[in-house]
Amino acid sequence: MFAKKIALSFIACAVLVGVVSVVAAQSSEQALLERAQQLFKALPADAATAEHPLTPERVALGKILFFETRASIDGTVSCAKCHLPSLHGAEGLPTSFGNMGKAIPRNAPTVFNTALQFVQHYGGNRKDVEEQAEKALISPLAYGNADYAAAEAKLRAIPGYRSLFEKTFPGEAEPITAKNWAKSIGAYERTLLTPAPFDRYLAGDQNALSGQAKTGLDKFINTGCVGCHSGVVVGGTMYQKFGITQDYWTATGSKNIDKGRFNDTKNEADTYMFKVEQLRNVAVTAPYFHDGSVNDLKDAIRIMAKVQLGRDLGADDIGDIQAFLESLTGDVPKEFALVPSLPPAPFKAQP
Amino acid sequence: MFAKKIALSFIACAVLVGVVSVVAAQSSEQALLERAQQLFKALPADAATAEHPLTPERVALGKILFFETRASIDGTVSCAKCHLPSLHGAEGLPTSFGNMGKAIPRNAPTVFNTALQFVQHYGGNRKDVEEQAEKALISPLAYGNADYAAAEAKLRAIPGYRSLFEKTFPGEAEPITAKNWAKSIGAYERTLLTPAPFDRYLAGDQNALSGQAKTGLDKFINTGCVGCHSGVVVGGTMYQKFGITQDYWTATGSKNIDKGRFNDTKNEADTYMFKVEQLRNVAVTAPYFHDGSVNDLKDAIRIMAKVQLGRDLGADDIGDIQAFLESLTGDVPKEFALVPSLPPAPFKAQP
Numbered sequence: 001m002f003a004k005k006i007a008l009s010f011i012a013c014a015v016l017v018g019v020v021s022v023v024a025a026q027s028s029e030q031a032l033l034e035r036a037q038q039l040f041k042a043l044p045a046d047a048a049t050a051e052h053p054l055t056p057e058r059v060a061l062g063k064i065l066f067f068e069t070r071a072s073i074d075g076t077v078s079c080a081k082c083h084l085p086s087l088h089g090a091e092g093l094p095t096s097f098g099n100m101g102k103a104i105p106r107n108a109p110t111v112f113n114t115a116l117q118f119v120q121h122y123g124g125n126r127k128d129v130e131e132q133a134e135k136a137l138i139s140p141l142a143y144g145n146a147d148y149a150a151a152e153a154k155l156r157a158i159p160g161y162r163s164l165f166e167k168t169f170p171g172e173a174e175p176i177t178a179k180n181w182a183k184s185i186g187a188y189e190r191t192l193l194t195p196a197p198f199d200r201y202l203a204g205d206q207n208a209l210s211g212q213a214k215t216g217l218d219k220f221i222n223t224g225c226v227g228c229h230s231g232v233v234v235g236g237t238m239y240q241k242f243g244i245t246q247d248y249w250t251a252t253g254s255k256n257i258d259k260g261r262f263n264d265t266k267n268e269a270d271t272y273m274f275k276v277e278q279l280r281n282v283a284v285t286a287p288y289f290h291d292g293s294v295n296d297l298k299d300a301i302r303i304m305a306k307v308q309l310g311r312d313l314g315a316d317d318i319g320d321i322q323a324f325l326e327s328l329t330g331d332v333p334k335e336f337a338l339v340p341s342l343p344p345a346p347f348k349a350q351p
Numbered sequence: 352m353f354a355k356k357i358a359l360s361f362i363a364c365a366v367l368v369g370v371v372s373v374v375a376a377q378s379s380e381q382a383l384l385e386r387a388q389q390l391f392k393a394l395p396a397d398a399a400t401a402e403h404p405l406t407p408e409r410v411a412l413g414k415i416l417f418f419e420t421r422a423s424i425d426g427t428v429s430c431a432k433c434h435l436p437s438l439h440g441a442e443g444l445p446t447s448f449g450n451m452g453k454a455i456p457r458n459a460p461t462v463f464n465t466a467l468q469f470v471q472h473y474g475g476n477r478k479d480v481e482e483q484a485e486k487a488l489i490s491p492l493a494y495g496n497a498d499y500a501a502a503e504a505k506l507r508a509i510p511g512y513r514s515l516f517e518k519t520f521p522g523e524a525e526p527i528t529a530k531n532w533a534k535s536i537g538a539y540e541r542t543l544l545t546p547a548p549f550d551r552y553l554a555g556d557q558n559a560l561s562g563q564a565k566t567g568l569d570k571f572i573n574t575g576c577v578g579c580h581s582g583v584v585v586g587g588t589m590y591q592k593f594g595i596t597q598d599y600w601t602a603t604g605s606k607n608i609d610k611g612r613f614n615d616t617k618n619e620a621d622t623y624m625f626k627v628e629q630l631r632n633v634a635v636t637a638p639y640f641h642d643g644s645v646n647d648l649k650d651a652i653r654i655m656a657k658v659q660l661g662r663d664l665g666a667d668d669i670g671d672i673q674a675f676l677e678s679l680t681g682d683v684p685k686e687f688a689l690v691p692s693l694p695p696a697p698f699k700a701q702p
Contacts, residue, residue: 067437075444080437085690086418092698093426101452284695295697332692339436339688344635346646347443 029206032218039221041232042199047115047190052130054187057168062188064164064340065181071137071154073144074099075347079133079185082108085337089192090285094292099144105258107292112330113280115190117236122290124239124275125264130186134178148178155181157351160343194281194330201327209327216324219317224309233278234328240276242290245310248272251303252293260290283326297322380557383569390572392583393550398466398541403481405538408519413539415515415691416532422488422505424495425450426698430484430536433459436688440543441636445643450495456609458643463681464631466541468587473641475590475626476615481537485529499529506532508702511694545632545681552678560678567675570668575660584629585679591627593641596661599623602654603644611641634677648673 048054065071066079082096083089089110096104106122120126126135136142137151145151155161156176165175168184200208209217220226229235239261242248249257261270274290287293288300301318305311313321399405416422417430433447434440440461447455457473471477477486487493488502496502506512507527516526519535551559560568571577580586590612593599600608612621625641638644639651652669656662664672 064437067435069435069438070443074448075442076448084418084420086415086431086693087420088692088695091426092421092696094697097425097427097452101448286695286697292697295699337690337692339690341439341683341688342437344439344637345443346637346643347445348646 029214032214033201033204033206035221036217037202039226039230040198040202040234042202043113043116043193043195043232046193047113048187052128052183052186052190054190055168058184058187059191061164061168062184062186063335064342065185066188067339068155068342070158070345070347071143071145071151071181072099073150073349075349077143079111079136080339083111085332085339088112088281088284088332089336090281092286094287098139098141102141104141105256106290107287109277110281110285111189112192112194112333112336113233113278114236115186115192116233117275117278118238119275122274122277123261123264125261128186129189130182133185133189134182137178137181151178151181152176153351154348157348158343158345160345164343192333192336194333196280196328196330198324198327199330210323212320212323213327214324216320216322217327220321220324223305223311223313223317223321225304225321228276228308229279233280235276236278238276239270239273240308241272242274243272243307246307248289248303248307251307252289252291254289254291254293256291258290279325280328281330283322283329297325301325380565383565384552384555384557386572387568388553390577390581391549391553391585393553394464394467394544394546394583397544398464399538403479403534403537403541405541406519409535409538410542412515412519413535413537414686415693416536417539418690419506419693421509421696421698422494422496422502422532423450424501424700426700428494430462430487431690434462436683436690439463439632439635439683440687441632443637445638449490449492453492455492456607457641458638460628461632461636462540463543463545463684463687464584464629465587466537466543467584468626468629469589470626473625473628474612474615476612479537480540481533484536484540485533488529488532502529502532503527504702505699508699509694509696511696515694543684543687545684547631547679547681549675549678550681561674563671563674564678565675567671567673568678571672571675574656574662574664574668574672576655576672579627579659580630584631586627587629589627590621590624591659592623593625594623594658597658599640599654599658602658603640603642605640605642605644607642609641630676631679632681634673634680648676652676 046054066083069075069078069081072078077099082091084091089112091108093108095106096108098104109122114120115129120129120132126132138145138147143151145154161176165180166172169175169180172180197208197213220229228238228240231237242260243251248254259271261273262268264270282288283297286297287295288297294300294303298318301321302313305313397405420426420429420432423429428450433442435442440463442459444459446457447459449455460473465471466480469475471480471483477483489496489498494502496505512527516531517523520526520531523531548559548564571580579589579591582588593611594602599605610622612624613619615621633639634648637648638646639648645651645654649669652672653664656664
């Protein structure tokens with residue numbers, strides 16, 4: 001009888017401990033979610049702003065222009081050349097190639113969600129996707145045109161564009177301009193957002209993330225990654241020096257030492273400063289870093305913890321953080337995968 | 352009264368003449384259709400053969416591989432590099448660029464319907480689309496691999512391909528091979544057919560072609576164009592010397608004189624011999640000829656009549672034949688415009 005009572009007490013205790021730990025786990029799960037909701041933000045429907053409104057015409061024309069090769073100096077460069085629908089809006093290459101096969105010193109990041117970053121390019125020398133699209137036309141390595149007039153002449157030589165630009169920018173005497181090219185492509189890119197499991201999690205769905213992904217999220221926060229990688233695209237909100245506790249190239253094996261923002265500003269304080277990249281879709285857009293010097297996501301996580309935070313992460317930590325990062329992978333937008341037919345016309349170097 | 356009778360007779364005569372000429376026109380329209388049905392053929396549903404059967408798995412994998420850049424030596428070359436979904440399966444460039452931006456001496460024709468041509472390439476040195484896809488892997492200008500093993504190693508380094516190739520080629524110990532790459536891409540290309548108004552016409556629909564297009568068809572036949580450009584893809588059934596009544600480059604302004612099949616066979620009789628190109632989609636796939644030396648379809652028609660048939664066509668004839676050629680423009684296959692997501696992995700020069 002006595003033994004039975006003890007046994008029952010044990011069972012009661014065990015049940016109580018069980019209940020308490022379930023409650024504790026639930027409350028810690030809830031606490032993690034609330035913390036995440038403070039640090040991150042679910043994707044909006046699009047990245048329109050007051051300055052950059054979306055119209056259906058701009059988005060549709062921008063989608064066509066995104067694939068337009070004939071505005072480049074040799075007829076080979078388009079936005080889609082380096083931002084491939086087949087490779088999640090990125091390219092898979094360490095660094096890109098521009099017109100005439102010229103080597104571009106930096107990696108092409110995914111175009112998805114990039115409109116939500118505070119500036120564009122690794123060095124931040126483009127304030128938004130519109131400026132990026134416009135200046136690309138006269139970048140010697142990208143579209144390679146001598147000036148905007150040369151690019152505009154190429155577009156105007158394609159008969160089908162007249163009515164498309166007129167419809168999109170009504171009332172303008174000459175709507176086929178680099179500015180309107182930029183407005184259209186920018187509008188289109190502002191629609192290329194990729195909601196992911198992490199967004200469902202932020203909306204309160206605890207089942208959207210695996211247990212390991214949540215552990216990884218917790219470690220991502222507590223290791224300090226979140227110090228820079230926060231907000232709606234988990235990054236893209238600030239500049240940061242790449243290589244705080246040690247020179248980055250000693251860890252990445254980079255062959256060329258890129259001084260980051262210094263290249264543009266010539267300000268010593270900007271040496272090795274880069275835009276903190278967004279991490280949405282990072283798991284499917286290797287290779288990593290501004291020069292694509294690292295192929296494996298696990299290595300990229302290890303290197304970042306080491307050179308930015310001075311932390312040596314173990315294999316478990318890295319695996320958990322990787323699981324979290326995989327929850328940032330969204331589907332390729334259906335509209336992006338569906339390539340439009342461009343107005344037919346041969347490329348003309350001198351229209 | 353008499354005057355009235357005469358007037359009535361005149362009216363009766365006029366009506367009779369009208370009826371006769373309508374009947375005559377109808378019978379000549381019918382005769383033209385029957386002649387066309389003898390000379391041409393509507394597109395089949397696909398270009399499968401006993402030797403090259405289509406399976407849903409091969410077509411699906413082939414579609415993915417069509418966009419695969421990472422099997423090339425520098426990670427930039429895919430079938431889609433020169434056969435763009437945005438430009439009707441062609442490129443808009445006079446001549447193409449291969450790996451490392453290398454200049455390719457010939458124009459990229461549309462991939463649509465090409466599987467139905469009797470051989471591939473302008474010089475006919477590829478017997479079918481499968482051989483074209485396979486040998487492209489080791490072409491120094493195209494994918495640039497040293498050998499098939501190098502290309503296969505690149506494909507095998509992309510984890511997602513293992514299960515896709517296994518599913519497509521069950522029971523093979525190592526299914527990721529250049530041969531299976533070729534079989535898959537070939538199967539996919541055998542689905543890329545583009546039915547056009549001319550096919551509806553051949554099926555008996557007189558309304559599928561405008562009056563001018565029918566006049567142009569009649570002229571296309573009677574001028575002698577049809578001597579070479581006949582069959583299901585309006586060409587693609589034989590070799591022919593380019594430049595019979597005069598050297599072709601005197602008319603095209605070609606900068607380099609390409610000796611055609613002679614380049615491959617070293618047989619003097621093959622000098623300036625080229626495959627007669629198909630004409631399907633010709634109106635939307637400028638520029639023209641093996642070197643893309645001519646931008647305008649009207650010029651191409653004029654030049655062909657002159658250098659092949661010794662005929663000086665007038666502007667009306669050219670306009671009419673152009674109207675007929677425009678009836679060969681089909682829609683971009685929906686499946687082709689929808690770019691697949693490739694298995695993610697970074698490009699590795701040495702996997």
